[in-house]
Amino acid sequence: MERRADVERRGVDRRQVEQPVTLERRQxxxxxxxxxxxxxxxxxxxxxxxDELEFMRALDAYKRSSGxxxxxCSEILEVIRxxxxxxxxxxxxxxxxxxxx
Numbered sequence: 001m002e003r004r005a006d007v008e009r010r011g012v013d014r015r016q017v018e019q020p021v022t023l024e025r026r027q028x029x030x031x032x033x034x035x036x037x038x039x040x041x042x043x044x045x046x047x048x049x050x051d052e053l054e055f056m057r058a059l060d061a062y063k064r065s066s067g068x069x070x071x072x073c074s075e076i077l078e079v080i081r082x083x084x085x086x087x088x089x090x091x092x093x094x095x096x097x098x099x100x101x
Contacts, residue, residue, distance in 0.1 A: 058082065
């Protein structure tokens with residue numbers, strides 16, 4: 001036998017009288033709230049160079065697109081290469097690269 005069948009669990013409706021809302025806040029133009037910047041405690045608050053900002057934004061975009069909040073080292077290298085960075089070829093003492101000889 002179901003004991004809860006005839007008992008209203010929520011009680012009675014709390015609103016006894018239908019009253020209109022005195023101030024509708026959603027009708028006006030929405031104001032754009034400046035989001036707080038997330039501060040990484042390991043890097044502290046400091047001024048970053050343009051290259052550092054570009055890298056951080058690219059890595060953040062990768063995290064959002066891949067859904068991985070903790071990318072592996074190889075994934076970070078993939079982001080860096082995507083920015084166009086390459087390792088310079090080592091030079092021998094005569095000034096030619098080792099791969100050309």
